[in-house]
Amino acid sequence: MRRLALVMVAAATAVTLASCSSPATDPGSGSAEGSEITDLQIIVPAEPGGGWDQTGRTMSETLTSEGLVDSAPVTNIGGAGGTVGLASLANEKDPHTLMVTGLVMVGAVETNAAQNRMEDTTPIARLTEEALVVVVPEDSKYETLEDLVDDIVENGQDVTITGGSAGGADHILAGLLLEEAGLSGSEIASSLNYIPNSGGGEAVNLILGNNAAAGISGIGEFVEHIDAGTMRALAVSSAEPAENLPDVPTIADEGYDITLTNWRGVLAPTDISDADRDALIEVVTELQESDAWTEQLETRGWADAFLTGDEFASFLDENVAEVTTTLKNIGLVD
Template identity: 65%
Template sequence: MRKLAITAAVVAAAALALTGCSGQQTPASTGGAAADTVKDVQIIVPADPGGGWDQTGRAISKVVVDEKLVGSAPVTNIGGAGGTVGLAKLANEKDPHTLMVTGLVMVGAQELNASASRIADTTPIARLTEEPLVVVVPKDSPYKTLKDLMQGVEKDGQKVTITGGSAGGADHILAGLLLGKAGLEQADIAEKLNYVPNSGGGEAVTMLLGGNAKAGISGVGEFAEFVKDGSLRALAVSSDEASPLLPDVPTITDAGYDVVLTNWRGVLAPGGITAAQKAALTKLATDFAASDAWKAVLKEKAWTDAFLAGDEFGAFVKENVTDVTKTLKNIGLVQ
């Protein structure tokens, strides 16, 4: 079952959760156009180093080169505004053999930032993974449970700084959803939630370890090593079952809040490329996603294989934009 990532009990938007398949798809037809070959590919990571998008982009680069699918795959980081700065770069990209990492964070950010560049103007290539989020606090935090943290925000409001990824992204959405399930009205969420966004996961860790944030939300893979070494303490994960990386951490549902949220990631190409160029990039994504090297990355990072390509992925993105926009409105992040 493919999750939009928010349970129906949380917001009405989740009623539109999509059913999909993780099996790999046949690349799009070239419509009789001359075949295109991807000899080299450039990869845009629309975030600063250290976060999930950066890890994804660099993993793709290593796999496609190691598997000799392309000759080179340089990675360029273009952080800012939840990926919409990178999205603007993609909109003006002249090299058709370009892949940009994308995901739920960008879907929300384009709405929150009223971005002129839109995902709808790009060429969807493939969804690759999904990953649960984890709520953490510094090791000496007085908040021992997720309930403690929610009660702290309800009582102390803006004094309880929560840090995570970009504004309007999965981390921000989860913070709003949790406060909604804790009983706060939409207006109260907007008043009490002090969410400090970052362009990369490394910045959130720095804030937490430096005592500049009371709690953090990010992908399990970004915080797991700090939880394991005792620097951070995990309160709950956002999946519907325990994460392999943090098997002893309860789910948010187990902690008493009916919320399930997974953060999908995939790749886009520039808009306006030919059918043959789209087919070649889709084949490249299909080939690396089927490789043993990529499967090893999934295992190492505890990312769930959520491969979907071609027109099916395009339809998923379109509906995800609609659903996330409704969710952002329901929790008061956009009008």
């Protein structure tokens, strides 16, 4: 009996030691296994209907339908070019959180002098890039991009352009068109009557209601209206014609030396653990590698621009510097 008791004590001790040393159960181990993601929340820093919203909801649908996570609810936090959502991310305590971001937010941080910056978050991945398209209502007097730009140069504030948030990709493209037309930074600022919106749906309503002379946004936000004939596309901002708008000329073809694509990606909260960062990169990589995601890219006309972790962080730093210089050149920031 004494020998049997000693054996049982030794066995129990061994189990206890093994349990304490297991990385899966040690909260301080920092292992990826301990940070397995079953539920993921997605923040869309814009109102419903725009490209960020489409990206977030497409991610949610694909992640859950492919069984990569159990749930991925989407929360819209619109305002100020995404900087309201960025402030929310800065205060987020759940490490298994992703916020959709992109070129629009880079510009908005600068034009809004936002307290919270993208560089202070945890970059996870760049996912896609998309060309912009310049559109007009179906009965517009503008037949070409040159017609529109010439009218802005001649009549300035009388010509309204609408698109996404102030300082975002759409606003930048409008400024670059006027710069290519020969206006300086101060002249661009005084001539350009740009109506910003917090969501793509608002811009669509302004254009369809003939309350804006033209609109600029990602192709995915306007393509159904172009296909339906309620909008006419004047030009796309990619180097080559877009696959889903093959008959629409590029801005370069129209005589303006501009190529601009709008990238989108995801950020995580500040100061998350390495294990949580790696787990988020892993689940987003699995998303990108899925056939369902590839089908979504083809359907929506999004180009794959996948980049993760440190490479994405380096890209983001470079993009912030480039956009800041452009915004200064076209007079959108001092």
